[in-house]
Amino acid sequence: MIGIFDSGVGGLTVVKEIFKYLPKYQIIYFGDTARLPYGTKGANFVKKYSEKITRWLLQKKAKAIIIACNTSSAWASDSLKRKFKNVPVFEMISPAIAEALATTKNKKIGIIGTPGTIKSNVYQQKLLKIDPALKIFSQACPLLVPLVEEGLLEDNITIEIIKRYIDPLKKKGIDTLILGCTHYPLLKTVIEDTIDSGIKIINPAESLAKEVKKYLDNNSVVVKKIKQGSAHQFFFSDEPYNLEKISHLCFSKKIKPIVNDPFNV
Amino acid sequence: MIGIFDSGVGGLTVVKEIFKYLPKYQIIYFGDTARLPYGTKGANFVKKYSEKITRWLLQKKAKAIIIACNTSSAWASDSLKRKFKNVPVFEMISPAIAEALATTKNKKIGIIGTPGTIKSNVYQQKLLKIDPALKIFSQACPLLVPLVEEGLLEDNITIEIIKRYIDPLKKKGIDTLILGCTHYPLLKTVIEDTIDSGIKIINPAESLAKEVKKYLDNNSVVVKKIKQGSAHQFFFSDEPYNLEKISHLCFSKKIKPIVNDPFNV
Numbered sequence: 390m391i392g393i394f395d396s397g398v399g400g401l402t403v404v405k406e407i408f409k410y411l412p413k414y415q416i417i418y419f420g421d422t423a424r425l426p427y428g429t430k431g432a433n434f435v436k437k438y439s440e441k442i443t444r445w446l447l448q449k450k451a452k453a454i455i456i457a458c459n460t461s462s463a464w465a466s467d468s469l470k471r472k473f474k475n476v477p478v479f480e481m482i483s484p485a486i487a488e489a490l491a492t493t494k495n496k497k498i499g500i501i502g503t504p505g506t507i508k509s510n511v512y513q514q515k516l517l518k519i520d521p522a523l524k525i526f527s528q529a530c531p532l533l534v535p536l537v538e539e540g541l542l543e544d545n546i547t548i549e550i551i552k553r554y555i556d557p558l559k560k561k562g563i564d565t566l567i568l569g570c571t572h573y574p575l576l577k578t579v580i581e582d583t584i585d586s587g588i589k590i591i592n593p594a595e596s597l598a599k600e601v602k603k604y605l606d607n608n609s610v611v612v613k614k615i616k617q618g619s620a621h622q623f624f625f626s627d628e629p630y631n632l633e634k635i636s637h638l639c640f641s642k643k644i645k646p647i648v649n650d651p652f653n654v
Numbered sequence: 655m656i657g658i659f660d661s662g663v664g665g666l667t668v669v670k671e672i673f674k675y676l677p678k679y680q681i682i683y684f685g686d687t688a689r690l691p692y693g694t695k696g697a698n699f700v701k702k703y704s705e706k707i708t709r710w711l712l713q714k715k716a717k718a719i720i721i722a723c724n725t726s727s728a729w730a731s732d733s734l735k736r737k738f739k740n741v742p743v744f745e746m747i748s749p750a751i752a753e754a755l756a757t758t759k760n761k762k763i764g765i766i767g768t769p770g771t772i773k774s775n776v777y778q779q780k781l782l783k784i785d786p787a788l789k790i791f792s793q794a795c796p797l798l799v800p801l802v803e804e805g806l807l808e809d810n811i812t813i814e815i816i817k818r819y820i821d822p823l824k825k826k827g828i829d830t831l832i833l834g835c836t837h838y839p840l841l842k843t844v845i846e847d848t849i850d851s852g853i854k855i856i857n858p859a860e861s862l863a864k865e866v867k868k869y870l871d872n873n874s875v876v877v878k879k880i881k882q883g884s885a886h887q888f889f890f891s892d893e894p895y896n897l898e899k900i901s902h903l904c905f906s907k908k909i910k911p912i913v914n915d916p917f918n919v
Contacts, residue, residue: 422694422695423689423695423699424688424689429895430687430688430892430893431892431893431913434688434892434915434918437918504895531800531803531804532797532800532801532804534800535796535797535799535800536797538796539796539797545814546811546814546815549810549811550811627695627696627699628695628696630694630769648696650699653699653702
């Protein structure tokens with residue numbers, strides 16, 4: 390099984406891409422709904438719970454870990470990779486960065502995300518480390534997650550808010566935009582229609598799924614371990630809000646959640 | 655000291671009213687930012703943490719407890735009153751209900767709140783228990799908290815969203831509207847201007863502060879205990895998001911948060 394975790398339901402957009410690129414694999418998902426959102430939480434908090442969840446997924450026989458949460462990828466992926474050396478740990482940021490670098494022509498890249506992800510500066514730092522000549526422009530978009538969770542994907546209000554967030558980036562002349570939050574791929578179409586320009590949009594969930602596929606295509610030992618799984622399982626640490634709406638938007642079908650908080654004292 | 659708790663910073667609108675009606679008392683505030691929002695969490699989760707926080711406030715020498723969170727008032731106040739009989743426990747709902755009943759003339763009352771509060775049906779049930787002839791209309795408003803936390807109090811987007819939420823209640827002919835979420839008092843003016851009618855708005859934070867004042871005016875023993883406090887203290891279980899903005903909106907000044915999660919394993 391492949392273990393996938395997020396602070397809530399947003400990581401299901403990653404599951405969607407994993408199902409698309411790796412349809413033969415079983416997954417075990419953990420959404421930390423009891424403690425969401427991670428985007429406005431402190432770094433130490435996010436690190437601590439990312440580690441707890443990873444340990445729990447490994448106990449549940451996951452043989453590879455996908456951090457399907459940008460905030461956790463930003464703050465916890467290095468320490469998780471150090472602490473869990475026996476399993477491959479994938480995160481949202483590096484594959485998206487690689488794709489953005491391969492996409493941009495004018496070296497002007499925009500990033501949108503939660504306040505936590507943007508404040509962490511992780512996308513900017515990693516991009517500039519690879520190419521110091523890049524110009525990076527970022528924008529925290531705290532209202533987009535609630536709008537997605539209400540299912541207001543193509544609403545006038547959502548369009549107005551997207552304009553406010555992205556127009557300043559557009560004015561800077563970006564030719565590539567990274568959707569740095571797991572909820573945002575559900576807004577990809579409306580963002581494209583709203584910004585109405587040649588800006589290429591990078592969906593990190595898709596970049597990640599392609600990277601995992603590439604890794605597994607070259608690691609038959611890991612593949613053999615991962616394939617020893619049962620059916621897909623979706624765990625949440627508290628009743629997930631609007632799961633039906635989000636899972637319908639992702640998979641066009643319902644999923645059956647198992648609600649249980651293994652870390653609750 | 656008076657202990658006041660909420661899932662985050664919203665309860666500061668209650669503190670504002672306590673400062674106004676009971677300026678001579680010291681308060682100790684606990685915002686459970688590590689686990690916010692409560693509004694989309696399950697009832698058992700909210701009960702469990704409300705009890706943990708109350709116990710913690712009492713250890714910190716609070717001699718009265720104010721539940722400054724509607725979700726927690728809805729789901730945890732009865733059990734807290736049973737479990738902590740030696741201290742007065744105040745909650746958001748009863749005082750607001752009493753004021754709404756005294757205010758309405760046509761017996762049509764509207765309630766807006768988070769999905770959790772509205773789903774709990776607690777306002778409706780308590781109102782109808784007192785007067786079965788009432789007509790109650792409720793509306794979950796999940797987007798209002800993020801808008802307040804971004805400080806978009808008088809923004810066109812906020813006005814548009816308020817219209818969508820409240821117009822259906824207005825059409826039902828309500829003459830009284832209860833703001834059933836601690837963040838909403840910060841929107842009181844814009845709601846009044848937007849709905850532009852004779853509808854009377856009930857701010858439960860103010861109803862509560864008046865009730866606490868009335869209680870203390872008649873209980874000199876409790877007053878004596880409560881007065882043995884030091885300076886105001888503001889605890890948060892994780893770094894509070896946009897505290898500066900919210901505390902400025904509430905008090906026109908900054909507060910100094912102490913960040914510490916006593917329940918983190």
